[in-house]
Amino acid sequence: MARERLSLFDTTLRDGAQTTGVDFSLDDKRAIAKMLDDLGVDYIEGGYPGANPLDTEFFAKRPKLRAKFAAFGMTKRAGRSAANDPGVAGLIEAQADTIAYVAKAWDYQVRVALECSLEDNLEGIEDSVSYAREKGREVVVDCEHFFDGYKANPDYALACAKAAYEAGARWVVLCDTNGGALPHEIEKIVADVIGCIPGDHVGIHAHNDTENAVANSLAAVRAGARQIQGTLNGLGERCGNANLVSIIPTLLLKPEFAEKFDVGVTREKLCSLTKISHAFDELLNRAPDRHAPYVGASAFATKAGIHASAVLKDPRTYEHVEPETVGNARRVLVSDQAGKSNIISELERLGVALDKNDPRLVRLLDEVKEKEAQGYAYEGADASFLLLAKRVLGQLPDYFDIERFSVNVERRYNAKGDLVTASEAIVKVRVDGETMISAAEGNGPVNALDLALRKDLGRFQRFIEDVELVDYRVRVFQGGTDAVTRVLIECADGQGERWSTVGVSANVIDASFQALVDSINYKLMMSGAA
Secondary structure, three states, X not given: OOOEEOEEEEXXXXXXXXXXXXOOOHHHHHXXXXXXXXXXXXXXXXXXXXXXXXXXXXXXXXXXXXXXXXXXXXXXXXXXOHHHOHHHHHXXXXXXOEEXXXXXXXXXXXXXXXXOOHHHHHHHHHHHHHHHHHOOOEEEEEEEOHHHHHHHOHHHHHHHHHHHHHOOOOEEEEEEOOOOOOHHHXXXXXXXXXXXXXXXXXXXXXXXXXXXXXXXXXXXXXXXXXXXXXXXXXXXXXXXXXXXXXXXXXXXXXXXXXXXXXXXXXXXXXXXXXXXHHHHHHHOOOOOOOOOOOOOOOOOEEOOHHHHHHHHHOHHHXXXXXXXXXXXXXXXXXXXXXXXXXXXXXXXXXOOOOOOOOHHHHHHHHHHHHHHHHOOOOOOOHHXXXXXXXXXXXXXXXXOEEEEEEEEEEEEEOOOOOEEEEEEEEEEEEEOOEEEEEEEEEOOHHHHHHHHHXXXXXXXXXXXXXXXXXXXXXXXXXXXXXXXEEEEEEEEOOOOOEEEEEEEEOOXXXXXXXXXXXXXXXXXXXXXXX
């Protein structure tokens, strides 16, 4: 039996742009559009031309795409024709492949937000769709607040959807705008709609306010909808939109959907999904969600020793799909719950071969558990774990010794009379029997220490010139005024390599310095410094 075509409509550049703290530049939009196009989505909604200069410029300078490029905007205003509405004119002038109109489908919203009659709203949908079709545009109508509208007045919500379809809309998209609908409600209501409109003209646009956007989208497909709208990494206003990064692999890897539907994303492109998700987060300058389904660093991570042993024997014991199918990797974590299987697996992943009968393995396991009892955590600090293992195995050179360090933080008035805080650090380090003292001022005590430590390491200096501290996280491990503090830092180099290290102390500066020293040692080791 031939599989049905299921359409994927991405709205990252429009609805995703409404995320708090997200502001796309023109270059960002162009890069994201190319990323989505390469992945294989069917539609890319570029924004709202005419509503702001950035979106208008983006449509004027849009990249060449295989996917259909959609312009978003409102149906005509009451009291004028679509041909004489400046908003509609802006959408036509944008020269997009598709026009995505937003139309109210809740009678309450029509009266309160649009302040027009229910009949005027229906006429506005019909006229706007018909006019765009006359101009040769494919039309998508997002029926905003559809599910709340259906619960309040099903006849009117259906009338809005039917008006769009009968006027020529290619897709009538049912929007859970407030994000409060649940999967069983979505499935029932979509099935009711498909009694009036063919399913291959019906789409779903779900928001995530009850953490059900992905489930609601899949429920709509089960009920007969054949287009799914969503965003990369679930971006969107409030709690976000349906996450296409979770939806796409579910459609391709779960038999219920994979055997019935064909989507534009191939299995080969699916292997790049983790990379795309992380690259998108990097573009937004935020850390990827370690616990994200399919693509998170912890999505295929096993911590408990008994689980690790089972995973190593047969991954299906604790994995619902193979991590490689989405470009991810299996990880067996090193922690206080670890057994030999965890340690061996992690060492193999890091390129260190160790026989399971090697007596040093027991010493390493004991050392890990002792360190974690003190507050260290190696689950997110691969570099520190590798250094620890190399020390126990007798394979880590002593590149340098820290004799002492000090940090001074001073709050004072500068020459302009402004109150400022200045930090200065001094590090005394011994390399090859030679003692060097470096001082540096920084934007805070940790930054000052970082700069001072990397200022002069003698003959090793050339290996660390391009090292940069890119992330810094602090956690109180045990409460109270005498709390133990855990510091995790992430560094990067000019080749784009990243690594994480950990330090623990009752003093946050001391913990930070431990992590900084580990970071430099790791870079020297991986660079082959002798």
